[in-house]
Amino acid sequence: MNIFRFGRPGYKVVVGLMLWVLFPSVLPAQKASLSKEVPTVKVDRDVAGQATWIWYPGDYAIWLANKMQNRRTERGAFLPVFWKMDSHYVLVEFHKDFDLAAPETIHIAAEGRYNVKIDGKAVTGNLNEIRFPAGKHRLSLKVYNQAAVPAIFVKGDQVRTDSSWQVTFEDKEWIDASGKASDKSGTTYQQAACWNFNSAAAKPSQFHLPTRPEVPVKKTSLSNGNWLLDFGRETFGYIRLKGIQGSGVVRIYYGESAAEALSVDSCETLDTIQLTKNVQNFDTMTASTKAFRYVQIAPAEGMQIGQVDMLYEYAPVTERGTFSCSDMLINRIWDVAAYTLHLNTREFFIDGIKRDRWIWSGDAYQSYLMNYYLYFDQPTVKRTLFALRGKDPVTSHINTIMDYSFYWFMGVQDYFTYTGDSALVKTIYPKMQSLMAYCLSRRDKDGFMEGLPGDWVFIDWADHLTKQGALSFEQLLFCKSLETMATCARVTGDTRGAVQYSQLAADLKAKLFDVFWDKDKHAFIHSLFKGQKDETVFRYTNMFALLLNYLNAQQKEEVVTHVLLNPKVQAIHTPYMRFYELEALCAAGKQDVVTREMRDYWGGMLSRGATSFWEQYDPAAKGDAQYAMYGRPFGKSLCHAWGASPIYLLGKYYLGVTPTSPGYGTYQVKPELGGLKWMKGTVPFAGGDIEVYCDRTKMQLQSSAGAGVGTLLIESRRKPSCSQGKIQQVGKNAYQLQLRPGQQYVVNYEAI
């Protein structure tokens, strides 16, 4: 029905696609079907008794990230990252000891060239199906794969691959001439990693995110004969062209705004599909995914295209967190924020879907936090942490940025706090140690970290923010990173490390206050450079000190008054840092201020027609000028993960749910309406959900049976009542109630 006519029909069905010549292995037809064949699930723990593909921990993330991050193009030109890309271990040994009552037949699949050994003796012949004997025996496989991650899938009645297998990249399995076995005591084994590729056919190297077809909501014929398609809102995927007739080049110009798609010369991304020979009724699609709401289709003269639609590509994560309230605008903000985060949740947590599509540690750190209130998807956090960290040796900060190394440590801390997953901590701890060793080796004579040659000291996109010398902001994050090291050292049983890191953190914290806390300014000042202090007060150090709980009650007050609510202190313009600014205000109990800010700032974007939240928003900018950034008319990303912070703020500081010991072993709920009449929502955790309803006189709470013990904190003019538990007074107008798992609580109170 939607025949686009551009000229005479073609004759021959011989096709050459320029882009496919570059990537012959990725044929769209394959891709589409693969996305159906390869199941994608969001849990990476073993399903009991289920065989699954396994590999060396972290390697799949590194390999997949290389693949994903190298998809960036800028107006057709390949634009790779500027930091070191690492590789998986190409040769990996897997083994596990079994004790079977009866022999059994096991089926083996591997990605790479491999051998199979039983008790160290090589099996010959058909390695896809072997007989495994009864009794105590060790099964070992060793796999070589240069191009993709060595991985194995073994399935028998009892002999199966799962994360209980041991893996190493260096088995030291020699036997000397005398038959003496090697000294393997220096070999380091790790637990295997997996991600629920649960059939032999579901090869990890073939993984693609799933897709589904979507059609444009509007098609406009342009005066130049081209078509402008509007998909209704920000989206991501492949463009499909169907029923093509003729030959020549079809150009596709993408736009997050209509203006961008219409700007042939300045749109940020474009595609070219070249049909070198005449085709008739031919279907094709773009070779790689793009972000867009609008698409301009420009076929060569004489070509016809029958229909254009898209394959929407998405991460199969489940929105488990919910939020709704009395304020319709806030509800819309939450919905659009959730959609924004979903678009930026792909193989990994990325920065934005249009331009970089890279994994940036500072951006990802915020996505982790939002994730804990929306999906609680652990695998995506883990993959992102592994991908960012790469392999040793450490040759630069993560993403080359000093602060981004620190966010990486803090991301591990939060992951542990929210999930209680000590296995991840144990696996990743050696990589934490080597990155921290790199940081410690770069301290100045005062023990502070300054930007050294090759370091990018970022903090924020902001004017007047000097980067020379020791910045209080960087020392604060450095200190938090050292505290994280101490925590993780304790988790892994490295008691000596725990003591050392704790001491380093305590020393640095003391120096931080000593050098940078200015009593007269009631705030942290900016920096120390060549013995001279830059006494400018910025928001950054101060808001982080508040939200990381580095301040005593009086200092907290001072920072709120003299910095956060002080209009003379330079304002923040990026949603990136507004995330923490609003969080700090929430942490200081200023939810009412935050509600207004959300309505203004995020509501402002919605009033400009945003269907996802932006990289940056300047209320003063008008018309197409609001899309400009980096000196390019459409440089700004209109769908940036860091724009989705309301999810986090509303979940953590309005519904008020936070773990107080790892993995929600204990947690607290401290509802804050922030001026809303009522709100209700769900906060997910590994073992279930916590549901909260709150208005000015009533609270209602329920947690899943798998939860730990919660503490409800209530501010009330009078003593609240609850028939399901005992309310305790803990201060003036302050009460609390213990929440047992599985129990519903209704509390009557009177909001202040």
Next chain:
Amino acid sequence: MNIFRFGRPGYKVVVGLMLWVLFPSVLPAQKASLSKEVPTVKVDRDVAGQATWIWYPGDYAIWLANKMQNRRTERGAFLPVFWKMDSHYVLVEFHKDFDLAAPETIHIAAEGRYNVKIDGKAVTGNLNEIRFPAGKHRLSLKVYNQAAVPAIFVKGDQVRTDSSWQVTFEDKEWIDASGKASDKSGTTYQQAACWNFNSAAAKPSQFHLPTRPEVPVKKTSLSNGNWLLDFGRETFGYIRLKGIQGSGVVRIYYGESAAEALSVDSCETLDTIQLTKNVQNFDTMTASTKAFRYVQIAPAEGMQIGQVDMLYEYAPVTERGTFSCSDMLINRIWDVAAYTLHLNTREFFIDGIKRDRWIWSGDAYQSYLMNYYLYFDQPTVKRTLFALRGKDPVTSHINTIMDYSFYWFMGVQDYFTYTGDSALVKTIYPKMQSLMAYCLSRRDKDGFMEGLPGDWVFIDWADHLTKQGALSFEQLLFCKSLETMATCARVTGDTRGAVQYSQLAADLKAKLFDVFWDKDKHAFIHSLFKGQKDETVFRYTNMFALLLNYLNAQQKEEVVTHVLLNPKVQAIHTPYMRFYELEALCAAGKQDVVTREMRDYWGGMLSRGATSFWEQYDPAAKGDAQYAMYGRPFGKSLCHAWGASPIYLLGKYYLGVTPTSPGYGTYQVKPELGGLKWMKGTVPFAGGDIEVYCDRTKMQLQSSAGAGVGTLLIESRRKPSCSQGKIQQVGKNAYQLQLRPGQQYVVNYEAI
């Protein structure tokens, strides 16, 4: 003419080869033609004005070594290495600044996905052919390749890829929102590496060693209907089956001896070619190379094979060194040694062609030394050094063996001494530093290196050789390695490192003599373990101390008398350590002893029918028992690089040619007949050759014009005469003559 008939002819030409299913990318037909298409040359310096493929230094060696070393099979089972295999950098930036008088068109080829920038701005459109402007401009390319090494080939009139390009794996090329360029001052650039792939079509990833057909010298029909083929001598390559009719499995059993090929159950290597459907007059070949002299061909019943021959695979190196003398047996030993080394010189210097086919540092170290007297092929030494070292971080000793780390350092020292190639030293120095840091971090409280968990302390295959505690042998090699570090630190301009390493070496040397030199035993004793000395005297430490010149004249005498020529000291049985034992005897002037030993030991192997020299030779073993090792009847390798030492001994200690400053800037010639009536030969170096003739009354010498200044050392009963130069007396019966390049010298003298 050689039709093998095994049964009825088949009908259909549909073929499935089991091995090819595993490695579909390597089709023999392709392989044979590739070996012709891709030129293989032995020099890796740029040919002036010649464009060549370039890559990150060391990466090609690492990638190619993974490929080569993973070809090992044992009776059909894949048998990979047990140490860490590293990978190339998958994302590499290449650039060079040009200043052209006129614009020009340049042609670009790359292995991997790539972009092209001129002065930092991406070129769009066709990247295979671009216009490069006149004036000063920077050309940059950035290439991503996970499966093979990122490499580029650029060819214009003046703009061409060669080793003058800069490369990095981490360009830190960011630009912040304000347009401020990144701080690249922390970026490390290296000079690009190449290996004379000098056309766009000669892709590095497609490289294969060349092959040529060879036919068996004898075919024997066996009583079981199979055929035994004899190729006349030890050889290496693919077996080709031609004119096959029928279907089923053809089994191929390889033997370095006839007994091995006939032993279906115990031969070390075999192949299986499966034709699942009937074929008629079909040709095929094995998927991978094997070592053999004999081959048993066992087709399924009902199959016919028309003809069997082989594709001999070889390294295209040139035998530049020569040696001949009055003793026909020594001449045959030299020839068979040269052939043995050639067979073991492949993509890298390997240990032996039948079994491991791996790069072992201790074995390779000897090949380097032999190479300097046979091929003087620098690229193979460099590739082998890079492949052995791999990438950081260092997680174990090279090949997991402590002594093998030390041989690696010593290999760099020798390479520099023989070639004077300071560019290699500069490139590899950071990897020397990190390996040495690993070694230094593993010293005990006395500063000695003991075997720690996971370390293999090897020395030699020998009885009674305890490996516990600090072994004098390991400390000696450690000391030499520290001296190598000091030398290379000076070459790279690391003056602080030079001082530190020199001091460490001097301290260790002092302790070595202090703790292990036993005045009463006139020798180094074995070890120190938990404060107790093991006072056994082995040959190892003592012979190395002598040949590394660690002994004064008196100690040298003592070691010769009390160790080397003392039958009570445990004898050495491996050609591996006989290499150094005989070298030490040569260094002590005992060539006459060495001549006898060569005739006995290597002549003994020849008398057993050896066509290449063995991994181990026991004159007492009889019949097939002589092929046994590692508890397997044919476990012993009959073609092992370390068996070829006569090449080195005859070149260095008989012809007597050695560099005395890096790259033969100066050198000495000290002919020693060792009981021979006459000898003549050629010793190659980078810039040409040195020719030596010597009998008991005459010496004749000539060096190429490119040589440095040589010193001929003559021992003579009377003052020698020479009309081309002035003979100087330097001691009793000791004379010398300065040798200028390009000049022929004839010296008359009287041997002592």
